[in-house]
Amino acid sequence: xxxxxxxxxxxxxxxxxxxxxxxxxxxxxxxxxxxxxxxxxxxxxxxxxxxxxxxxxxxxxxxxxxxxxxxxxxxxxxxxxxxxxxxxxxxxxxxxxxxxxxxxxxxxxxxxxxxxxxxxxxxxxxxxxxxxxxxxxxxxxxxxxxxxxxxxxxxxxxxxxxxxxxxxxxxxxxxxxxxxxxxxxxxxxxxxxxxxxxxxxxxxxxxxxxxxxxxxxxxxxxxxxxxxxxxxxxxxxxxxxx
Amino acid sequence: xxxxxxxxxxxxxxxxxxxxxxxxxxxxxxxxxxxxxxxxxxxxxxx
Numbered sequence: 145x146x147x148x149x150x151x152x153x154x155x156x157x158x159x160x161x162x163x164x165x166x167x168x169x170x171x172x173x174x175x176x177x178x179x180x181x182x183x184x185x186x187x188x189x190x191x192x193x194x195x196x197x198x199x200x201x202x203x204x205x206x207x208x209x210x211x212x213x214x215x216x217x218x219x220x221x222x223x224x225x226x227x228x229x230x231x232x233x234x235x236x237x238x239x240x241x242x243x244x245x246x247x248x249x250x251x252x253x254x255x256x257x258x259x260x261x262x263x264x265x266x267x268x269x270x271x272x273x274x275x276x277x278x279x280x281x282x283x284x285x286x287x288x289x290x291x292x293x294x295x296x297x298x299x300x301x302x303x304x305x306x307x308x309x310x311x312x313x314x315x316x317x318x319x320x321x322x323x324x325x326x327x328x329x330x331x332x333x334x335x336x337x338x339x340x341x342x343x344x345x346x347x348x349x350x351x352x353x354x355x356x357x358x359x360x361x362x363x364x365x366x367x368x369x370x371x372x373x374x375x376x377x378x379x380x381x382x383x384x385x386x
Numbered sequence: 387x388x389x390x391x392x393x394x395x396x397x398x399x400x401x402x403x404x405x406x407x408x409x410x411x412x413x414x415x416x417x418x419x420x421x422x423x424x425x426x427x428x429x430x431x432x433x
């Protein structure tokens with residue numbers, strides 16, 4: 145069986161139904177364990193004090209804000225090339241999730257920045273590109289809502305998604321591209337010397353896993369909703385024609 | 387409760403607001419899911 149057959153709406157609805165409770169259950173477990181571990185059972189940092197605990201929210205949210213857009217880009221490209229409705233609807237379903245993760249990253253970054261940098265906000269390359277990514281999420285969601293014909297909406301939002309991908313990439317690599325501004329480099333590194341201490345690293349990994357699983361669970365749930373909403377529109381259109 | 391020192395307000399507000407955003411996202415997603423599912427059942431029954 146070809147992998148594309150899983151994008152058939154009927155098949156998608158049947159395989160996601162049993163997966164959904166597991167996805168939400170695992171996501172809840174990992175998010176709760178990651179955040180409780182990070183908040184209650186990790187020490188304060190010798191320089192940052194207790195603000196280091198914000199890392200368990202900020203890093204996973206920022207990571208998923210960018211990765212959600214990457215997922216939307218892949219789904220949009222599949223729509224443009226292969227015209228699979230489920231992929232266009234999955235991209236639509238992911239946008240509000242990515243928007244909320246971006247909002248959390250911006251908010252927690254500002255809250256952490258005030259005591260550490262002396263300001264909630266600076267027009268730093270990474271912060272600015274993240275703000276633009278947030279605006280792209282808003283524009284993407286608004287465009288879907290503004291266009292009545294779903295195929296036209298999918299086409300135009302796919303183009304917007306491709307343009308917005310530049311800012312998703314910039315958000316990720318802004319620190320390296322410009323090498324200036326307040327925001328530090330990557331928190332996580334495969335280099336043991338550069339990486340954060342294990343005492344912060346392990347709960348952060350659990351929290352990241354939780355945010356990834358939560359994203360998957362929410363996208364599956366919301367895609368199922370979009371498929372049903374599309375079916376309602378199709379049935380109503382058929383009834384009007386009859 | 388861990389000792390949050392001078393930054394208790396910042397840390398607690400970061401957690402409170404983030405959890406509120408996540409809860410709202412999950413709650414609203416499930417609410418719309420249930421609403422659309424019920425609407426589809428109704429349309430299919432009538433059609």
